[in-house]
Amino acid sequence: MVHPVAVAGFLVAILPLIATPGASLALLVQYVTDGGRRRALPVVLGTVTGLYVHAALAAAGLSALVMHSSVAFTVVRLIGAVYLIGLGVWTWRTATPAPRRRPRRRTDSVYVQALLANVLNPKAASIYLTLTPQFLAPDHPLGGQILTLATAHALLITLWLTAWTFLVLRATRVLRTPRFKRAATRATSAVLIALGVRSAVT
Template identity: 70%
Template sequence: MVHPYAILGFLAAVLPLVATPGASLALLVQYVTDHGRRQALPVILGTVTGLYIHATFALAGLSALVMHSSQAFTAVKVIGAAYLIGLGLWTWRSAMAPARAPARRYLPVRSDSVYTQALLANLLNPKAASIYLTLVPQFIDADQSFDGQILILATAHALLTTLWLLAWTVLIRRASRVLRKLRFKRTAAKIAAVVFLALGIRTVAT
Protein backbone atom coordinates (compact mmCIF):
# COMPACT_ATOMS: atom_id res chain seq x y z
CA MET A 1 0.00 0.00 0.00
CA VAL A 2 1.04 3.56 -0.66
CA HIS A 3 1.19 5.80 2.40
CA PRO A 4 -1.63 8.40 2.36
CA TYR A 5 0.93 11.19 2.60
CA ALA A 6 2.69 9.80 -0.46
CA ILE A 7 -0.59 9.83 -2.39
CA LEU A 8 -1.28 13.42 -1.35
CA GLY A 9 2.26 14.41 -2.29
CA PHE A 10 1.92 12.76 -5.68
CA LEU A 11 -1.41 14.50 -6.32
CA ALA A 12 0.09 17.85 -5.31
CA ALA A 13 2.99 17.26 -7.70
CA VAL A 14 0.82 16.16 -10.62
CA LEU A 15 -1.94 18.77 -10.14
CA PRO A 16 -0.16 21.52 -12.11
CA LEU A 17 0.24 19.08 -15.01
CA VAL A 18 -3.43 18.11 -14.87
CA ALA A 19 -4.53 21.75 -14.65
CA THR A 20 -2.39 22.82 -17.60
CA PRO A 21 -4.68 23.15 -20.65
CA GLY A 22 -3.98 20.35 -23.09
CA ALA A 23 -5.51 18.13 -25.72
CA SER A 24 -8.03 16.50 -23.36
CA LEU A 25 -9.47 19.83 -22.23
CA ALA A 26 -9.56 21.11 -25.80
CA LEU A 27 -11.49 18.01 -26.89
CA LEU A 28 -13.84 18.39 -23.94
CA VAL A 29 -14.67 22.01 -24.76
CA GLN A 30 -15.12 21.20 -28.43
CA TYR A 31 -17.46 18.22 -28.05
CA VAL A 32 -19.45 19.37 -25.01
CA THR A 33 -20.02 22.72 -26.72
CA ASP A 34 -21.19 21.17 -29.99
CA HIS A 35 -22.91 17.97 -28.83
CA GLY A 36 -23.79 18.30 -25.15
CA ARG A 37 -22.48 17.14 -21.80
CA ARG A 38 -22.84 13.45 -22.64
CA GLN A 39 -19.74 13.75 -24.81
CA ALA A 40 -17.72 14.51 -21.67
CA LEU A 41 -17.86 10.82 -20.74
CA PRO A 42 -15.95 9.42 -23.75
CA VAL A 43 -13.38 12.22 -23.47
CA ILE A 44 -12.81 11.41 -19.79
CA LEU A 45 -12.77 7.65 -20.38
CA GLY A 46 -10.30 7.99 -23.26
CA THR A 47 -8.00 10.19 -21.21
CA VAL A 48 -8.14 7.90 -18.16
CA THR A 49 -7.53 4.83 -20.30
CA GLY A 50 -4.42 6.51 -21.66
CA LEU A 51 -3.16 7.11 -18.13
CA TYR A 52 -3.60 3.45 -17.19
CA ILE A 53 -1.83 2.37 -20.37
CA HIS A 54 1.12 4.63 -19.51
CA ALA A 55 1.15 3.14 -16.02
CA THR A 56 1.10 -0.36 -17.51
CA PHE A 57 4.01 0.48 -19.82
CA ALA A 58 5.96 1.85 -16.87
CA LEU A 59 5.20 -1.28 -14.89
CA ALA A 60 6.37 -3.51 -17.73
CA GLY A 61 9.48 -1.43 -18.31
CA LEU A 62 8.45 -0.48 -21.84
CA SER A 63 8.31 3.23 -21.07
CA ALA A 64 11.84 3.06 -19.68
CA LEU A 65 12.97 1.51 -22.95
CA VAL A 66 11.37 4.31 -24.94
CA MET A 67 12.77 7.03 -22.70
CA HIS A 68 16.29 5.58 -22.84
CA SER A 69 16.27 4.94 -26.59
CA SER A 70 16.61 8.18 -28.49
CA GLN A 71 15.22 6.63 -31.67
CA ALA A 72 12.17 5.12 -29.98
CA PHE A 73 11.53 8.33 -28.05
CA THR A 74 11.81 10.39 -31.23
CA ALA A 75 9.40 8.04 -32.99
CA VAL A 76 6.81 8.47 -30.24
CA LYS A 77 7.26 12.25 -30.33
CA VAL A 78 6.85 12.41 -34.11
CA ILE A 79 3.76 10.18 -34.12
CA GLY A 80 2.16 12.12 -31.28
CA ALA A 81 3.00 15.47 -32.83
CA ALA A 82 1.65 14.39 -36.24
CA TYR A 83 -1.62 13.30 -34.64
CA LEU A 84 -2.04 16.54 -32.68
CA ILE A 85 -1.20 18.71 -35.69
CA GLY A 86 -3.58 16.74 -37.89
CA LEU A 87 -6.32 17.05 -35.27
CA GLY A 88 -5.64 20.77 -35.01
CA LEU A 89 -5.90 21.29 -38.78
CA TRP A 90 -9.13 19.24 -38.92
CA THR A 91 -10.63 21.22 -36.02
CA TRP A 92 -9.69 24.54 -37.64
CA ARG A 93 -11.22 23.44 -40.92
CA SER A 94 -14.44 22.44 -39.12
CA ALA A 95 -14.56 25.84 -37.42
CA MET A 96 -14.33 27.57 -40.80
CA ALA A 97 -17.17 25.51 -42.32
CA PRO A 98 -19.85 27.74 -43.95
CA ALA A 99 -22.79 28.61 -41.72
CA ARG A 100 -25.17 27.64 -44.52
CA ALA A 101 -24.48 23.96 -43.86
CA PRO A 102 -25.72 23.49 -40.28
CA ALA A 103 -26.78 19.90 -40.86
CA ARG A 104 -23.18 18.90 -41.34
CA ARG A 105 -22.10 20.60 -38.15
CA TYR A 106 -24.81 19.06 -36.00
CA LEU A 107 -24.71 15.45 -37.15
CA PRO A 108 -24.61 13.06 -34.16
CA VAL A 109 -21.08 12.15 -33.16
CA ARG A 110 -20.14 8.59 -32.25
CA SER A 111 -18.95 8.20 -28.69
CA ASP A 112 -16.36 5.61 -29.70
CA SER A 113 -14.83 8.13 -32.10
CA VAL A 114 -14.53 10.74 -29.35
CA TYR A 115 -13.11 8.10 -27.00
CA THR A 116 -10.47 7.12 -29.57
CA GLN A 117 -9.43 10.73 -30.12
CA ALA A 118 -9.06 11.34 -26.38
CA LEU A 119 -7.18 8.06 -25.94
CA LEU A 120 -4.72 8.79 -28.74
CA ALA A 121 -4.23 12.39 -27.60
CA ASN A 122 -3.08 11.08 -24.21
CA LEU A 123 -1.37 7.90 -25.34
CA LEU A 124 0.80 9.59 -27.99
CA ASN A 125 2.03 12.20 -25.55
CA PRO A 126 5.56 11.32 -24.31
CA LYS A 127 5.20 13.84 -21.49
CA ALA A 128 2.38 11.74 -19.99
CA ALA A 129 4.62 8.67 -20.11
CA SER A 130 7.44 10.56 -18.43
CA ILE A 131 5.23 11.18 -15.38
CA TYR A 132 5.39 7.49 -14.55
CA LEU A 133 9.16 7.40 -15.03
CA THR A 134 10.26 10.57 -13.28
CA LEU A 135 7.49 11.46 -10.83
CA VAL A 136 5.90 8.20 -9.69
CA PRO A 137 9.19 6.56 -8.48
CA GLN A 138 9.62 9.37 -5.97
CA PHE A 139 6.48 8.25 -4.14
CA ILE A 140 7.06 4.49 -4.21
CA ASP A 141 8.26 2.52 -1.20
CA ALA A 142 10.86 -0.06 -2.26
CA ASP A 143 9.76 -2.35 0.58
CA GLN A 144 6.17 -2.54 -0.70
CA SER A 145 4.56 -4.15 -3.74
CA PHE A 146 5.75 -2.20 -6.78
CA ASP A 147 2.77 -3.26 -8.90
CA GLY A 148 0.18 -2.28 -6.32
CA GLN A 149 1.75 1.11 -5.66
CA ILE A 150 1.79 2.10 -9.33
CA LEU A 151 -1.83 1.01 -9.65
CA ILE A 152 -2.85 3.10 -6.65
CA LEU A 153 -0.99 6.19 -7.88
CA ALA A 154 -2.38 5.75 -11.40
CA THR A 155 -5.89 5.51 -9.95
CA ALA A 156 -5.33 8.66 -7.90
CA HIS A 157 -4.06 10.39 -11.05
CA ALA A 158 -7.11 9.17 -13.00
CA LEU A 159 -9.54 10.35 -10.31
CA LEU A 160 -7.91 13.78 -10.16
CA THR A 161 -8.07 14.09 -13.94
CA THR A 162 -11.71 12.96 -13.95
CA LEU A 163 -12.69 15.52 -11.32
CA TRP A 164 -10.88 18.26 -13.20
CA LEU A 165 -12.61 17.48 -16.50
CA LEU A 166 -16.00 17.08 -14.77
CA ALA A 167 -15.55 20.51 -13.20
CA TRP A 168 -14.91 21.95 -16.64
CA THR A 169 -17.98 20.13 -17.99
CA VAL A 170 -20.17 21.79 -15.36
CA LEU A 171 -18.62 25.17 -16.13
CA ILE A 172 -19.22 24.70 -19.85
CA ARG A 173 -22.85 23.66 -19.32
CA ARG A 174 -23.53 26.62 -17.03
CA ALA A 175 -22.55 28.87 -19.91
CA SER A 176 -24.73 26.89 -22.33
CA ARG A 177 -26.60 29.91 -23.71
CA VAL A 178 -23.38 31.55 -24.76
CA LEU A 179 -21.89 28.28 -25.99
CA ARG A 180 -24.86 27.59 -28.28
CA LYS A 181 -24.08 30.68 -30.35
CA LEU A 182 -22.41 29.82 -33.66
CA ARG A 183 -19.86 32.60 -33.23
CA PHE A 184 -18.73 31.23 -29.87
CA LYS A 185 -18.61 27.67 -31.19
CA ARG A 186 -16.35 28.75 -34.01
CA THR A 187 -14.16 30.71 -31.61
CA ALA A 188 -13.94 27.74 -29.22
CA ALA A 189 -13.11 25.41 -32.11
CA LYS A 190 -10.38 27.76 -33.31
CA ILE A 191 -8.91 27.94 -29.81
CA ALA A 192 -8.99 24.14 -29.58
CA ALA A 193 -7.28 23.94 -32.98
CA VAL A 194 -4.54 26.33 -31.86
CA VAL A 195 -4.04 24.27 -28.68
CA PHE A 196 -3.69 21.06 -30.70
CA LEU A 197 -1.26 22.69 -33.14
CA ALA A 198 0.78 24.26 -30.34
CA LEU A 199 1.01 20.96 -28.48
CA GLY A 200 2.09 19.18 -31.64
CA ILE A 201 4.73 21.74 -32.51
CA ARG A 202 5.96 21.86 -28.90
CA THR A 203 6.27 18.06 -28.87
CA VAL A 204 8.50 18.17 -31.94
CA ALA A 205 10.55 21.10 -30.65
CA THR A 206 11.33 19.58 -27.23
Template identity: 60%
Template sequence: MRPSLILAFLAAVFPLVATPGASLTLVVREVTARGRGRALPIILGTVTGLYVHATLAIAGLSALVMHSSTDFEIVRLLGAAYLIGLGVHCWRTVPTPPGDGTPAEREPRGAVASYGQAVLANVLNPKAASIFLTLVPQFLDVHHELAPQILTLATAQGLLVAAWLTGWTVVLSGANRFLASARAKGRWKRITGCVLIGLGLRSALA
Protein backbone atom coordinates in the same frame (compact mmCIF):
# COMPACT_ATOMS: atom_id res chain seq x y z
CA MET B 1 0.02 2.32 0.29
CA ARG B 2 -0.11 5.08 2.88
CA PRO B 3 -2.74 7.78 2.24
CA SER B 4 -0.14 10.45 3.04
CA LEU B 5 1.99 9.26 0.12
CA ILE B 6 -0.98 9.32 -2.23
CA LEU B 7 -1.88 12.86 -1.14
CA ALA B 8 1.73 13.96 -1.59
CA PHE B 9 1.76 12.47 -5.08
CA LEU B 10 -1.47 14.26 -6.00
CA ALA B 11 -0.03 17.55 -4.74
CA ALA B 12 3.06 16.99 -6.89
CA VAL B 13 1.16 15.97 -10.03
CA PHE B 14 -1.61 18.58 -9.82
CA PRO B 15 0.36 21.38 -11.53
CA LEU B 16 0.86 19.05 -14.49
CA VAL B 17 -2.81 18.08 -14.51
CA ALA B 18 -3.89 21.73 -14.33
CA THR B 19 -1.65 22.73 -17.24
CA PRO B 20 -3.91 23.07 -20.31
CA GLY B 21 -3.27 20.27 -22.75
CA ALA B 22 -4.89 18.10 -25.38
CA SER B 23 -7.47 16.53 -23.03
CA LEU B 24 -8.85 19.87 -21.84
CA THR B 25 -8.84 21.16 -25.40
CA LEU B 26 -10.87 18.16 -26.53
CA VAL B 27 -13.34 18.71 -23.67
CA VAL B 28 -13.75 22.35 -24.69
CA ARG B 29 -14.35 21.31 -28.29
CA GLU B 30 -16.93 18.63 -27.49
CA VAL B 31 -18.85 20.46 -24.74
CA THR B 32 -19.16 23.74 -26.62
CA ALA B 33 -20.20 21.96 -29.80
CA ARG B 34 -22.40 19.11 -28.54
CA GLY B 35 -23.17 19.51 -24.85
CA ARG B 36 -21.85 18.28 -21.53
CA GLY B 37 -22.62 14.62 -22.26
CA ARG B 38 -19.81 14.51 -24.79
CA ALA B 39 -17.20 15.24 -22.11
CA LEU B 40 -17.55 11.75 -20.61
CA PRO B 41 -15.86 9.88 -23.50
CA ILE B 42 -12.95 12.36 -23.36
CA ILE B 43 -12.57 11.89 -19.61
CA LEU B 44 -12.75 8.10 -19.89
CA GLY B 45 -10.29 8.10 -22.78
CA THR B 46 -7.82 10.26 -20.86
CA VAL B 47 -8.01 8.00 -17.80
CA THR B 48 -7.59 4.94 -20.03
CA GLY B 49 -4.43 6.52 -21.42
CA LEU B 50 -3.09 6.90 -17.88
CA TYR B 51 -3.60 3.20 -17.25
CA VAL B 52 -1.81 2.41 -20.51
CA HIS B 53 1.19 4.42 -19.31
CA ALA B 54 1.00 2.74 -15.91
CA THR B 55 0.97 -0.69 -17.54
CA LEU B 56 3.93 0.21 -19.73
CA ALA B 57 5.80 1.52 -16.72
CA ILE B 58 5.17 -1.74 -14.89
CA ALA B 59 6.42 -3.69 -17.88
CA GLY B 60 9.45 -1.45 -18.23
CA LEU B 61 8.56 -0.43 -21.77
CA SER B 62 8.20 3.25 -20.95
CA ALA B 63 11.73 3.22 -19.56
CA LEU B 64 12.94 1.77 -22.85
CA VAL B 65 11.21 4.55 -24.79
CA MET B 66 12.47 7.31 -22.52
CA HIS B 67 16.06 6.04 -22.53
CA SER B 68 16.25 5.34 -26.25
CA SER B 69 16.52 8.63 -28.08
CA THR B 70 15.32 7.11 -31.34
CA ASP B 71 12.23 5.51 -29.82
CA PHE B 72 11.48 8.63 -27.81
CA GLU B 73 11.66 10.78 -30.94
CA ILE B 74 9.29 8.43 -32.77
CA VAL B 75 6.70 8.61 -29.96
CA ARG B 76 7.09 12.36 -29.64
CA LEU B 77 6.68 13.01 -33.37
CA LEU B 78 3.71 10.65 -33.62
CA GLY B 79 2.02 12.51 -30.81
CA ALA B 80 2.82 15.87 -32.38
CA ALA B 81 1.46 14.76 -35.76
CA TYR B 82 -1.72 13.47 -34.14
CA LEU B 83 -2.37 16.75 -32.30
CA ILE B 84 -1.73 18.78 -35.45
CA GLY B 85 -4.09 16.50 -37.36
CA LEU B 86 -6.81 17.04 -34.75
CA GLY B 87 -6.28 20.78 -34.98
CA VAL B 88 -6.60 20.78 -38.75
CA HIS B 89 -9.74 18.66 -38.43
CA CYS B 90 -11.26 21.26 -36.11
CA TRP B 91 -10.67 23.97 -38.69
CA ARG B 92 -12.16 21.88 -41.49
CA THR B 93 -15.36 21.09 -39.57
CA VAL B 94 -16.26 24.60 -38.40
CA PRO B 95 -20.08 24.93 -38.51
CA THR B 96 -21.46 27.59 -40.82
CA PRO B 97 -24.29 29.98 -39.96
CA PRO B 98 -27.59 28.96 -41.54
CA GLY B 99 -28.52 30.52 -44.83
CA ASP B 100 -25.00 31.18 -46.13
CA GLY B 101 -25.33 28.59 -48.87
CA THR B 102 -22.67 26.19 -47.57
CA PRO B 103 -23.22 22.70 -46.21
CA ALA B 104 -23.69 22.25 -42.48
CA GLU B 105 -21.16 20.47 -40.29
CA ARG B 106 -21.25 16.73 -40.64
CA GLU B 107 -22.82 14.67 -37.90
CA PRO B 108 -20.03 13.60 -35.49
CA ARG B 109 -18.93 10.00 -35.58
CA GLY B 110 -20.02 9.51 -31.99
CA ALA B 111 -18.76 8.98 -28.48
CA VAL B 112 -16.52 6.06 -29.47
CA ALA B 113 -14.53 8.30 -31.81
CA SER B 114 -14.16 10.95 -29.09
CA TYR B 115 -13.00 8.28 -26.65
CA GLY B 116 -10.43 6.99 -29.14
CA GLN B 117 -9.12 10.49 -29.80
CA ALA B 118 -8.63 11.09 -26.07
CA VAL B 119 -6.85 7.74 -25.60
CA LEU B 120 -4.45 8.43 -28.45
CA ALA B 121 -3.84 12.02 -27.35
CA ASN B 122 -2.76 10.74 -23.93
CA VAL B 123 -0.88 7.60 -25.01
CA LEU B 124 1.14 9.51 -27.62
CA ASN B 125 2.12 12.18 -25.10
CA PRO B 126 5.70 11.58 -23.87
CA LYS B 127 5.10 13.97 -20.96
CA ALA B 128 2.45 11.61 -19.62
CA ALA B 129 4.89 8.71 -19.87
CA SER B 130 7.60 10.71 -18.11
CA ILE B 131 5.34 11.17 -15.06
CA PHE B 132 5.50 7.43 -14.43
CA LEU B 133 9.26 7.38 -14.90
CA THR B 134 10.33 10.46 -12.97
CA LEU B 135 7.57 11.40 -10.50
CA VAL B 136 5.90 8.10 -9.61
CA PRO B 137 9.16 6.36 -8.53
CA GLN B 138 9.61 9.00 -5.84
CA PHE B 139 6.54 7.64 -4.05
CA LEU B 140 7.19 3.90 -4.37
CA ASP B 141 8.34 1.61 -1.59
CA VAL B 142 10.90 -0.80 -3.08
CA HIS B 143 10.28 -3.24 -0.25
CA HIS B 144 6.76 -3.95 -1.52
CA GLU B 145 5.31 -5.05 -4.85
CA LEU B 146 5.64 -2.19 -7.34
CA ALA B 147 2.69 -3.02 -9.63
CA PRO B 148 -0.07 -2.42 -7.02
CA GLN B 149 1.60 0.83 -5.96
CA ILE B 150 1.88 2.11 -9.54
CA LEU B 151 -1.74 1.20 -10.25
CA THR B 152 -2.83 2.92 -7.04
CA LEU B 153 -1.06 6.13 -8.02
CA ALA B 154 -2.45 5.86 -11.57
CA THR B 155 -5.95 5.52 -10.12
CA ALA B 156 -5.41 8.53 -7.87
CA GLN B 157 -4.17 10.57 -10.82
CA GLY B 158 -7.08 9.35 -12.93
CA LEU B 159 -9.58 10.50 -10.31
CA LEU B 160 -7.83 13.87 -10.10
CA VAL B 161 -7.89 14.27 -13.88
CA ALA B 162 -11.56 13.24 -14.01
CA ALA B 163 -12.47 15.76 -11.32
CA TRP B 164 -10.51 18.53 -13.06
CA LEU B 165 -12.07 17.90 -16.47
CA THR B 166 -15.53 17.50 -14.92
CA GLY B 167 -15.14 20.88 -13.25
CA TRP B 168 -14.32 22.44 -16.60
CA THR B 169 -17.30 20.65 -18.12
CA VAL B 170 -19.63 22.25 -15.57
CA VAL B 171 -18.14 25.69 -16.23
CA LEU B 172 -18.42 25.27 -19.99
CA SER B 173 -21.96 23.93 -19.73
CA GLY B 174 -22.99 26.98 -17.75
CA ALA B 175 -21.61 29.21 -20.47
CA ASN B 176 -22.89 27.04 -23.30
CA ARG B 177 -26.01 29.13 -23.87
CA PHE B 178 -23.72 32.01 -24.78
CA LEU B 179 -21.84 29.71 -27.16
CA ALA B 180 -24.80 27.99 -28.79
CA SER B 181 -24.84 29.87 -32.08
CA ALA B 182 -23.08 28.43 -35.11
CA ARG B 183 -20.90 31.54 -35.28
CA ALA B 184 -19.76 31.17 -31.66
CA LYS B 185 -19.16 27.44 -32.11
CA GLY B 186 -17.10 28.25 -35.16
CA ARG B 187 -14.92 30.63 -33.18
CA TRP B 188 -14.43 28.02 -30.44
CA LYS B 189 -13.52 25.32 -32.96
CA ARG B 190 -10.97 27.63 -34.59
CA ILE B 191 -9.50 28.45 -31.18
CA THR B 192 -9.46 24.74 -30.32
CA GLY B 193 -7.79 23.97 -33.65
CA CYS B 194 -5.11 26.60 -33.02
CA VAL B 195 -4.44 25.25 -29.52
CA LEU B 196 -4.12 21.66 -30.75
CA ILE B 197 -1.84 22.69 -33.61
CA GLY B 198 0.21 24.77 -31.17
CA LEU B 199 0.52 21.83 -28.77
CA GLY B 200 1.59 19.60 -31.63
CA LEU B 201 4.19 22.07 -32.88
CA ARG B 202 5.52 22.60 -29.36
CA SER B 203 5.91 18.84 -28.94
CA ALA B 204 7.55 18.46 -32.34
CA LEU B 205 10.02 21.28 -31.74
CA ALA B 206 10.79 20.48 -28.09
Protein backbone atom coordinates in the same frame (compact mmCIF):
# COMPACT_ATOMS: atom_id res chain seq x y z
CA MET C 1 0.01 -0.64 -0.73
CA VAL C 2 0.97 3.00 -1.12
CA HIS C 3 0.89 5.06 2.06
CA PRO C 4 -1.88 7.72 1.99
CA VAL C 5 0.73 10.42 2.57
CA ALA C 6 2.61 9.25 -0.52
CA VAL C 7 -0.61 9.31 -2.57
CA ALA C 8 -1.34 12.85 -1.37
CA GLY C 9 2.20 13.93 -2.23
CA PHE C 10 1.88 12.41 -5.69
CA LEU C 11 -1.37 14.27 -6.32
CA VAL C 12 0.18 17.56 -5.20
CA ALA C 13 3.12 16.94 -7.54
CA ILE C 14 0.96 16.25 -10.61
CA LEU C 15 -1.66 18.93 -9.95
CA PRO C 16 0.26 21.68 -11.81
CA LEU C 17 0.63 19.32 -14.79
CA ILE C 18 -3.10 18.55 -14.79
CA ALA C 19 -3.97 22.24 -14.47
CA THR C 20 -1.83 23.09 -17.51
CA PRO C 21 -4.13 23.23 -20.58
CA GLY C 22 -3.52 20.31 -22.88
CA ALA C 23 -5.10 18.16 -25.56
CA SER C 24 -7.66 16.58 -23.22
CA LEU C 25 -9.01 19.94 -22.11
CA ALA C 26 -9.05 21.26 -25.67
CA LEU C 27 -11.07 18.24 -26.83
CA LEU C 28 -13.41 18.56 -23.86
CA VAL C 29 -14.17 22.22 -24.59
CA GLN C 30 -14.82 21.47 -28.25
CA TYR C 31 -17.15 18.52 -27.75
CA VAL C 32 -19.06 19.90 -24.78
CA THR C 33 -19.61 23.15 -26.65
CA ASP C 34 -20.81 21.21 -29.66
CA GLY C 35 -22.87 18.43 -28.09
CA GLY C 36 -23.46 19.11 -24.39
CA ARG C 37 -22.29 17.34 -21.25
CA ARG C 38 -22.78 13.85 -22.66
CA ARG C 39 -19.82 14.54 -24.92
CA ALA C 40 -17.60 15.00 -21.88
CA LEU C 41 -17.83 11.34 -20.86
CA PRO C 42 -15.91 9.79 -23.80
CA VAL C 43 -13.21 12.47 -23.47
CA VAL C 44 -12.77 11.71 -19.76
CA LEU C 45 -12.85 7.94 -20.33
CA GLY C 46 -10.32 8.16 -23.15
CA THR C 47 -7.99 10.30 -21.05
CA VAL C 48 -8.26 8.00 -18.03
CA THR C 49 -7.66 4.92 -20.19
CA GLY C 50 -4.53 6.58 -21.51
CA LEU C 51 -3.28 7.10 -17.96
CA TYR C 52 -3.69 3.42 -17.20
CA VAL C 53 -1.84 2.55 -20.41
CA HIS C 54 1.11 4.67 -19.28
CA ALA C 55 0.94 3.15 -15.81
CA ALA C 56 0.94 -0.37 -17.26
CA LEU C 57 3.89 0.43 -19.53
CA ALA C 58 5.80 1.94 -16.62
CA ALA C 59 5.11 -1.11 -14.49
CA ALA C 60 6.33 -3.35 -17.30
CA GLY C 61 9.41 -1.24 -17.88
CA LEU C 62 8.51 -0.51 -21.51
CA SER C 63 8.26 3.23 -21.03
CA ALA C 64 11.69 3.22 -19.40
CA LEU C 65 13.08 1.69 -22.58
CA VAL C 66 11.58 4.50 -24.64
CA MET C 67 12.75 7.20 -22.27
CA HIS C 68 16.31 5.84 -22.16
CA SER C 69 16.56 5.44 -25.91
CA SER C 70 16.81 8.85 -27.55
CA VAL C 71 15.77 7.41 -30.91
CA ALA C 72 12.70 5.62 -29.53
CA PHE C 73 11.69 8.66 -27.49
CA THR C 74 12.03 10.91 -30.53
CA VAL C 75 9.89 8.57 -32.61
CA VAL C 76 7.13 8.52 -29.97
CA ARG C 77 7.32 12.30 -29.58
CA LEU C 78 7.08 12.92 -33.32
CA ILE C 79 4.18 10.46 -33.75
CA GLY C 80 2.32 12.28 -30.99
CA ALA C 81 3.11 15.65 -32.55
CA VAL C 82 1.87 14.57 -35.98
CA TYR C 83 -1.31 13.17 -34.46
CA LEU C 84 -2.06 16.39 -32.55
CA ILE C 85 -1.37 18.57 -35.58
CA GLY C 86 -3.50 16.33 -37.78
CA LEU C 87 -6.31 16.34 -35.23
CA GLY C 88 -6.07 20.13 -35.03
CA VAL C 89 -6.29 20.52 -38.81
CA TRP C 90 -9.25 18.12 -38.96
CA THR C 91 -10.96 19.98 -36.11
CA TRP C 92 -10.50 23.32 -37.92
CA ARG C 93 -12.14 21.89 -41.03
CA THR C 94 -15.19 20.82 -39.00
CA ALA C 95 -15.90 24.47 -38.15
CA THR C 96 -18.52 24.71 -40.88
CA PRO C 97 -20.43 27.90 -41.69
CA ALA C 98 -23.41 28.65 -39.47
CA PRO C 99 -26.25 27.62 -41.85
CA ARG C 100 -24.82 24.13 -42.29
CA ARG C 101 -25.27 21.39 -39.73
CA ARG C 102 -22.28 19.39 -38.69
CA PRO C 103 -22.75 15.63 -38.62
CA ARG C 104 -22.88 14.10 -35.15
CA ARG C 105 -19.64 12.47 -34.17
CA ARG C 106 -19.76 8.94 -32.87
CA THR C 107 -19.01 8.59 -29.19
CA ASP C 108 -16.42 5.89 -29.82
CA SER C 109 -14.47 8.20 -32.16
CA VAL C 110 -14.33 10.88 -29.46
CA TYR C 111 -13.07 8.25 -27.00
CA VAL C 112 -10.35 7.11 -29.40
CA GLN C 113 -9.24 10.69 -30.06
CA ALA C 114 -8.89 11.38 -26.32
CA LEU C 115 -7.14 8.04 -25.77
CA LEU C 116 -4.58 8.60 -28.53
CA ALA C 117 -4.00 12.20 -27.47
CA ASN C 118 -2.97 10.90 -24.05
CA VAL C 119 -1.13 7.72 -25.05
CA LEU C 120 0.97 9.54 -27.67
CA ASN C 121 1.94 12.25 -25.20
CA PRO C 122 5.49 11.61 -23.89
CA LYS C 123 4.86 14.09 -21.05
CA ALA C 124 2.20 11.77 -19.67
CA ALA C 125 4.61 8.83 -19.88
CA SER C 126 7.32 10.82 -18.11
CA ILE C 127 5.04 11.30 -15.08
CA TYR C 128 5.19 7.58 -14.39
CA LEU C 129 8.94 7.45 -14.97
CA THR C 130 10.11 10.56 -13.10
CA LEU C 131 7.48 11.19 -10.42
CA THR C 132 6.05 7.85 -9.39
CA PRO C 133 9.40 6.32 -8.29
CA GLN C 134 9.63 9.01 -5.62
CA PHE C 135 6.39 7.75 -4.03
CA LEU C 136 6.97 3.99 -4.25
CA ALA C 137 8.17 1.67 -1.50
CA PRO C 138 10.83 -0.61 -3.05
CA ASP C 139 10.15 -3.36 -0.51
CA HIS C 140 6.56 -3.78 -1.76
CA PRO C 141 5.26 -4.99 -5.16
CA LEU C 142 5.59 -2.09 -7.57
CA GLY C 143 2.69 -3.05 -9.83
CA GLY C 144 0.04 -2.57 -7.17
CA GLN C 145 1.58 0.70 -6.02
CA ILE C 146 1.69 2.13 -9.54
CA LEU C 147 -1.93 1.05 -10.05
CA THR C 148 -2.93 2.88 -6.87
CA LEU C 149 -1.18 6.07 -7.96
CA ALA C 150 -2.68 5.81 -11.45
CA THR C 151 -6.15 5.45 -9.95
CA ALA C 152 -5.60 8.53 -7.79
CA HIS C 153 -4.35 10.35 -10.89
CA ALA C 154 -7.42 9.23 -12.84
CA LEU C 155 -9.79 10.43 -10.12
CA LEU C 156 -8.07 13.83 -9.92
CA ILE C 157 -8.13 14.44 -13.67
CA THR C 158 -11.75 13.27 -13.80
CA LEU C 159 -12.67 15.87 -11.19
CA TRP C 160 -10.70 18.52 -13.09
CA LEU C 161 -12.36 17.77 -16.43
CA THR C 162 -15.78 17.52 -14.80
CA ALA C 163 -15.34 20.96 -13.27
CA TRP C 164 -14.40 22.32 -16.70
CA THR C 165 -17.45 20.61 -18.19
CA PHE C 166 -19.77 22.59 -15.93
CA LEU C 167 -17.88 25.82 -16.63
CA VAL C 168 -18.17 25.27 -20.37
CA LEU C 169 -21.85 24.39 -20.06
CA ARG C 170 -22.57 27.62 -18.21
CA ALA C 171 -20.74 29.58 -20.88
CA THR C 172 -22.45 27.85 -23.78
CA ARG C 173 -25.89 28.44 -22.31
CA VAL C 174 -25.17 32.14 -22.62
CA LEU C 175 -23.18 31.98 -25.86
CA ARG C 176 -24.81 29.05 -27.64
CA THR C 177 -24.65 30.56 -31.12
CA PRO C 178 -23.22 29.15 -34.35
CA ARG C 179 -20.57 31.88 -34.36
CA PHE C 180 -19.45 31.03 -30.82
CA LYS C 181 -19.37 27.30 -31.59
CA ARG C 182 -17.33 27.95 -34.71
CA ALA C 183 -14.91 30.16 -32.78
CA ALA C 184 -14.58 27.56 -30.00
CA THR C 185 -13.87 24.82 -32.54
CA ARG C 186 -11.19 26.88 -34.24
CA ALA C 187 -9.65 27.85 -30.92
CA THR C 188 -9.51 24.16 -30.02
CA SER C 189 -7.84 23.32 -33.32
CA ALA C 190 -5.28 26.09 -32.77
CA VAL C 191 -4.47 24.70 -29.31
CA LEU C 192 -4.04 21.16 -30.68
CA ILE C 193 -1.78 22.34 -33.50
CA ALA C 194 0.27 24.44 -31.06
CA LEU C 195 0.66 21.47 -28.73
CA GLY C 196 1.76 19.30 -31.62
CA VAL C 197 4.31 21.85 -32.84
CA ARG C 198 5.64 22.30 -29.30
CA SER C 199 5.98 18.55 -28.89
CA ALA C 200 7.82 18.29 -32.20
CA VAL C 201 10.36 21.02 -31.52
CA THR C 202 11.09 20.40 -27.82
